[in-house]
């Protein structure tokens with residue numbers, strides 16, 4: 001397949017010219033601006049005329065680049081989806097066989113790969129559809145190895161102590177990957193916990209992590225779960241001492257657990273407030289949530305070989321060259 005730098009988006013995209021996203025905050029949004037201000041601008045402002053009226057780039061192309069997904073991220077998202085759906089079935093009183101979960105995951109991956117490749121070969125993509133970065137840019141993608149990786153992760157999930165405990169628990173599954181909104185500094189904040197379980201009067205928040213190397217991202221994973229605890233405290237008036245958080249490291253079959261303290265809640269609320277203030281300082285018109293590209297420089301000392309830029313789809317805009325493939329995936333056994 002040929003390498004491409006742009007592609008036609010199907011459907012009516014004239015709405016992009018006037019569409020305006022309201023300002024909101026999420027853990028992911030905070031991470032994006034921390035990593036690269038230019039990426040943040042491309043993802044949340046540049047595609048929309050109502051947010052970036054002076055942007056001269058091809059809005060449809062920028063929107064498409066911001067929605068591309070990497071192969072590893074796609075596999076991880078499918079594991080999350082099957083965890084959600086199988087626990088949803090358990091909440092409804094039906095228990096999935098392990099084989100049902102594994103087969104559903106495989107079918108989902110194969111369908112997504114097929115649709116993504118088809119769309120890219122035809123050069124017409126639907127922004128609502130999952131498109132693989134590798135397909136978009138014409139990189140090689142070995143489906144068999146991806147399926148192996150998925151099988152490995154699914155087996156690890158189904159055997160993971162936290163997953164098995166939730167399946168066996170007679171507690172109440174309150175949330176399964178469902179969006180909740182609350183307010184910090186008068187701004188809408190989104191919380192999407194993978195699992196919220198109430199058992200014996202306590203609340204248990206679980207986040208599945210499918211990446212092999214959590215190490216350097218541990219602080220962020222803790223912050224993310226503490227943010228969901230903040231949602232419980234602020235919106236549901238739950239006392240922090242009643243909340244347990246757990247990072248379930250799927251590949252390691254292990255977990256990190258902690259009991260939330262009031263200090264954790266204060267810290268995560270303070271960090272979210274600072275992040276919101278930084279974002280709002282970069283706006284040219286806060287009431288309209290509008291800004292300009294010049295307020296969002298690229299990463300400092302960036303070059304095409306920069307490790308973050310290397311896998312960023314916007315590299316084609318910043319450097320005129322496609323990102324590197326996140327292939328090959330390492331199979332951890």
Ligand code: SF4
Nearest residue numbers: 036298309312315318
């Ligand atoms: S390529 Fe690098 S500088 Fe450009 S948006 Fe991506 S991370 Fe930022």
